[in-house]
Amino acid sequence: MAWEVFSFIGTAAFAISGALVAMEEEYDIFGVYILGMVTAFGGGAVRNVLIGIPVSVLWDQNFLFIVASILITFFFFFSKSILTHWNRWGTYFDAIGLAAFAIQGALLAVNMNMSLFAIMVAAVLTGAGGGVIRDVLAGRRPLIFKKDIYAVWAAAAGLVVGVGLYRYDLALYALLIAVATLRILSYHNQWRLPQGK
Template sequence: MAWELLSVIGIIAFAVSGAIRNVLIGVPVSALWEQGAFFQIALASITIVFLFPKLLLKHWNKWGNLSDAIGLAAFTIQGALYAVKMGHPLSAVIVAAVLTGSGGGIVRDLLAGRKPMVLKAEIYAVWAALGGLIVGLGWMGNSVGLYVLFIMLVACRVCSYMFKWKLPNRSFYVNN
């Protein structure tokens, strides 16, 4: 019963975050049903994790952050490309990149009962915004450029958690 309930919650959460992104950049709802092979890949990945959780969890500290960095980079670029394809201005491309790149991580963290990385001082969404800016400006307009951008975003994200890079933190409260 708990597995089914969590599955439904996860499906709803990812559907809502994807749908919100799609509504913001104007992707038709029908695009969701055209995901055939991608859905099968996601289902196979979920099945592997479900069947071998102990094997995967014992390596999570090493590979979990890398997996997250890869997802952040891939979905950042995908979201930015969607917005560019729809003819949106640079600001919308950046927003689409950030929502798409960090949306899955936000949902994952919330469902795991953790504060999302985006809401911490840790550098996370900055990489998505940078990726959206680069795609939106057309600096990496061909396939090779997009692969280079992907590698750069993954490397930046990995460096930011390995070297504990943080966003500047400023308090606006004055002690009297």
Template sequence: MTWDVLNIVGTIAFAASGALVAMEEEFDFLGVLVLGLATAFGGGIIRNLLIGIPVSTVWEQDILLTIAVVTMCFVFILPAKWINLYWMRFGNLFDAIGLSAFAIQGAMFAQQMGHPVIAAMVAAAMTGTGGGIIRDILARRKPLVLRKDIYAVWAMGAGFAIGIGYPQKPFPLYALFASVVIIRMVSTRYKWRLPYRSL
């Protein structure tokens, strides 16, 4: 049940994020669908490639695909006034929710397959950020995860926790989910940065 909830939450959050970015860039409806699907499922596809799961399993997620399409259609018909008012406020929250849900889900995948801690961390990072990277590349933006923001680090932290045996029961997992969302939003609010150099 917890696995299903994380899947649904992450899919809705990233599908909405991808659709909104597509609309910001003035993509047509097909572009909205493509960008939303890439954002929602791209990270999982990359994770599957890394930990040895057939990529074709994405087509078995018909319920999630339907949820993603319904989410994108809903976002597409929202009044522009609402989008302009709320996207600027809540765009980062959508990303944080998707990041957290998919990072935990990806780490659980790797851990349950018997992979080591580092694999859980990589699976968490790729599941949580891969779709966003694809989205930003398609939208001709600098990928958020490669900027100075602390972004993938929080996904890797969730992966580390799962990899070393964090309890995979509903309440602990929801607590971990909320923690990643909160710390991601705090790092955005206070502009925490990783070290970087300019040439």
């Protein structure tokens, strides 16, 4: 049950995130749908390729495609006020998507009996992959490569799931809140990783 919940939360958050970025870049309605869908499903598609899951599995997610379409449509027509506050709202949606998809990717890798390293990679690819594709298509430098902490939180979620530091779904939901909160705090407080000279 938790896996489906995280899939829903991540898809919804990243579909909105992708749509908002597209509208900020003044894409037409087709571009908004494309960027919203790519953001919502891109990370999972890349993960599936790298861990050996058939790409065709992507097209079996009819319900999630419908959810993403409805949300993109809603935000396209009713988001004028939200766009003026993109830095705040975009960060929140992106943080929720990052956390939900990182946990979902880690759970999938655990169910496939993969190594801890593979679980963490699956978490990062699923959590940050869609956002990277979104930013590249929008002509932006991906958040994962910026100075503020981003993908590290996805890797941390993968580590927690990979070592089995959860026994009930409630613990996973707590992890979702923790990872999303840490991402938002790292953005607002400008926490930085060490940089090379």
